[in-house]
Amino acid sequence: MDIGIGLFGLGTVGSGVVKILQENMDQITKRTGSRLTVKHAVVHNLNKPRHGFTQDFPITDNASDILENDDIQIVVEVMGTLDQAYDIIKRALNAKKHVVTANKDLIASHGQELVAIAEANGVDLFFEAAVAGGIPILRTLASSFTADEISRVAGIINGTSNFILTQMAINNLSYAEALKLAQDKGFAESDPTNDVEGFDAAFKLIILSNFAFGIQPVLGDLTINGIANLTDTDIADANSFGYAVKLLGVAQRVGDTKEAISIEVAPHLVPFTHPLATVNNENNAVLVNGESVGEVMLYGPGAGEMPTANSVLSDLTNVATDLALNTPGRPFNSFNQDLNLAKPSQRVARRFIVVEVDDTPGAMYSVTGMFAAAKISFTDLKQTPAANGTARLVALTHPASDAQLNVIRTTIRNADGINLAAEYKIFS
DSSP states (O other): OEEEEEEEOOSHHHHHHHHHHHHTHHHHHHHHSSEEEEEEEEOSOTTSOOOSSOOOSOEESOTHHHHTOTTOOEEEEOOOOSHHHHHHHHHHHHTTOEEEEOOHHHHHHHHHHHHHHHHHTTOOEEOGGGSSTTOOHHHHHHHHSTTSOEEEEEEEOOHHHHHHHHHHHHSOOOHHHHHHHHHHTTSSOSSOHHHHTTHHHHHHHHHHHHHHHOOOOOGGGSEEOOSTTOOHHHHHHHHHTTEEEEEEEEEEEESTTSOEEEEEEEEEEEETTSGGGGOOTTEEEEEEEETTTEEEEEEEEOSSHHHHHHHHHHHHHHHHHHHHHTOTTOOSOOOOOOOEEOOGGGOEEEEEEEEEEESSTTHHHHHHHHHHHTTOOEEEEEEEEOSTTEEEEEEEESSEEHHHHHHHHHHHHTSTTEEEEEEEEEOO
16 A cells, blocks of 8 residues: 655654655564655755755645645654644644644643544544654553553653753753853753743643543643753752763653642753763654563664654654554544542652852741741751851752642742752752
């Protein structure tokens, strides 16, 4: 069976898709029983030079050349836009064309609507490449954990921020120096906001939460903190206590009966002995905790031409298999349930807290008194001189809730000569 593909976008990922299809055509045909062929591509810039594959198909800038082409059964969207991609995918599904996309922002924002349209039209909508590049995490969650109850999904799901943190920790670069290096190497955009402020990871965590827990979170349900305010001193102090600093997306069931869900993107302290602490540079890793299987980690490149393109090809071959078996139109993920969002009192973790105080008699006693009033106790304390007549107190705490931390924030905000400089959760 011949299957025609219409490709929206011929940038890094799109070019990789064509390259893999052309180089591995015989193997793909043997595995799927179908010949997958790019029939047409639509791009924004027709004059941009393109390399790495044989151009044996027309390239235009008119979406109708794909959407109204009866020889095309599958639409691949790798443009990276939001509104335009939403319109194209919606039109493709309503034209009864199967869709494969790598667009995490779109799936996180409009995924449920598009899934319903696909199901109504009896076509497939797959998006494995939208999360963690070449790591097959979504299909693993959808198929390999169906009999298990997942208690937590967590991981390093933004390669840019992980590269920056690695350079700060290993090569002692400042945040600004590490960011510039990431930009020079092409890991970070000229405007890195989405990556360093945690929004890219947040979109991916929304999708992961849907597959792991069957919930439909929106961006406002998440606590999101990036790495832009993280200092090299924070990293050095964390290292001295035996921790690496990683930007993690963490979704987990909490509460006495695990009846609520906590969803957060933020820098965390990860013990050097934990596998996530060894994930460096632009690599990603996703940790899944199941009540039966225990802890499983999937590791690999989180971005890039060939890893992401490989995930797109995985989806394409799954569409081809569905067509061969006459079973298209099943939702990629059909797991749905209701879970309440966690209250501040249910979000409990050990903490790494940095307080800067005027270096005067009794100042440290005042700080420890504030924590005692909030019923927060310490496991480790370190005091060092800071600039301009201040002292830096670094504390590791016993488990404490966000509600207790809110008390501390308010108390310190109203105190003279005391500043809450940093606070991070400790991952365990």
